[in-house]
Amino acid sequence: MNILIVDDDQVDREHIKRALNHHNGYSNITEAMTVEEGLTQFRQNHFDVILLDYSMPCRDGLEMLMELRSEPKENCTAIVMMSTSDEEQLALRCLRAGAQDFMIKGDITAPLLRRAILNAQTRFELEKKLDHSYHKVKQLAEKDSLTGLANRHMFDQALKFAIANHTRTDSRLALLLIDLDNFKYVNDTHGHDAGDILLKKVVERIQKNLRGNEFFARLGGDEFGIILTNIQDTQDITHIAQRILSVLNTPFQVGQVKIKSAISIGIALHPDNGKNAEEMFKFSDIAMYRAKKSGRNQICFFQEEMQAQFTERYEIEEKLRSAIKEQQFILYYQPVISVKTKDLIGFEALIRCTAHEDIHLPDVFIPVAEESRLILPIGRWVITTAIHQLSIWNAKSDVPLTMAINLSVVQLTDITLPQFIEEELAKYDINPNLIEFELTETALLDNSEDKIHVINQIHKIGCRIALDDFGTGFSSISHLQNFPLNTVKIDKTLMPASQDNAKALSLIYGLSTMIHSLGLEIVGEGVESSSHATLCEKLEIQKAQGYFFGKPYTEDEVEETYFKK
Known part of the structure; x- marks a missing residue:
């Protein structure tokens, strides 16, 4: 064992060395007469224990003790403070400053000194373990375990x-x-x-x-x-x-x-x-x-204006959450008409929010619903309500009517959606072929495997798939080839304002010819005049919807218009 004695009194040092020499293993003893010498020895050598006198000239042992304890725990060692004074407060001061034990010089005997050294070493080892545990817990509290960054x-x-x-x-x-x-x-x-x-x-x-x-x-x-x-x-x-x-x-x-x-x-x-x-x-x-x-x-x-926009979005989201909880949504139904016979052949379900006037229209609340993923519960409510309503009207109709339901791109991330649709169809005994799910081209831009799987599964059930708003910003012929589409809805913005608009007429003629060649049905949207209806006939467009044939109606208005005997 390596021991450092720091004491300015030669008689006391000799007494301590005799006590140490009573036991084998205390062979390497180093002496220092001042704090400076003791610190030098400490920094140059390794010691198992330091026996440190409290009272020394220039700098006392307490100063050395405090300096030693400023070192990292792993670099320090066990310390036994010694003094001729038996004052209890002095002993407490030394222990509080970091000493592991305190001995009165007049009481030093070989057995007591040995016990003090063993006690000091044991306490010091326990302190080191506690210090290690503290730093480990501190690191866990301050560091991210995966990346090592601050948390x-x-x-x-x-x-x-x-x-x-x-x-x-x-x-x-x-x-x-x-x-x-x-x-x-x-x-x-x-x-x-x-x-x-x-x-x-x-x-x-x-x-x-x-x-x-x-x-x-x-x-x-x-x-x-x-x-x-x-x-x-x-x-x-x-x-x-x-x-x-x-x-x-x-x-x-x-x-x-x-x-x-x-x-x-x-x-x-x-x-x-x-x-x-x-x-x-x-x-x-x-x-x-x-x-x-x-x-x-x-x-x-x-930027400052972002705060107002963010606050507005937050308020819309909170209103949507409240509307979902209180079931404050309603479906309107726009008639879909056979261009050839002018008969009613189905409806498109259009959602409105009844709770708040400022978010009544879907153009306002659907983007927020998609970003917050609130569109998932809202979308399922729409599917259930529309299928249920179709079952009621088909029970009153001489011919089976269809129902078009819009699907958000976010809903396509829900891999359980096809199963939900299948369950609702069975619940209300609706032929899957009477339900047409409408997708915008933005929904098809991300060709992730999950989304493609959901689309294919819905088609596999027997439901029809329609491409909505075709002819706007993201139009791509590849979408017509790569997805299981049954119907293409030509966007209402492509309907010519007049028959004199040669460029607009040429565009819609070209689009309809291409879609027909692929064996897909066409729905003309935004039919608002007799000239639009006539154009649809010329283009052999099968279905049409718009204010010329009927605005979006409430459930009661549909009953009054189409099913009143």
């Missing part, structure tokens, strides 16, 4: 500290919130292990492209935060954000697959936008939402 708690503290410091300077501080686009799809398609690997690889790339003085943290899931300090020019922020976007353009190799990962970045500035951490988070989150809404893989700085 949300640490990030919150760091942001508050950074803002407090920046209030005393003229420089700016930026908060960047980063969210991986379509990360849920990665987990669902490739598994959570692949998702974890992707997160770590994303972090590695981002870290390599930071300046080194940023505070980078994982806030949870696929969301990250970066604090940029001492910003003199907002262009510096833009350059960093663009660099992060660009380094993620290259796909990641995860196992046997390559995964493309894009991100959306929302940025808020202090003091320009937020005065405190809560406001900074709020505004950068709004900016990130705008980045996603702008097409993802975007950078967006917070």
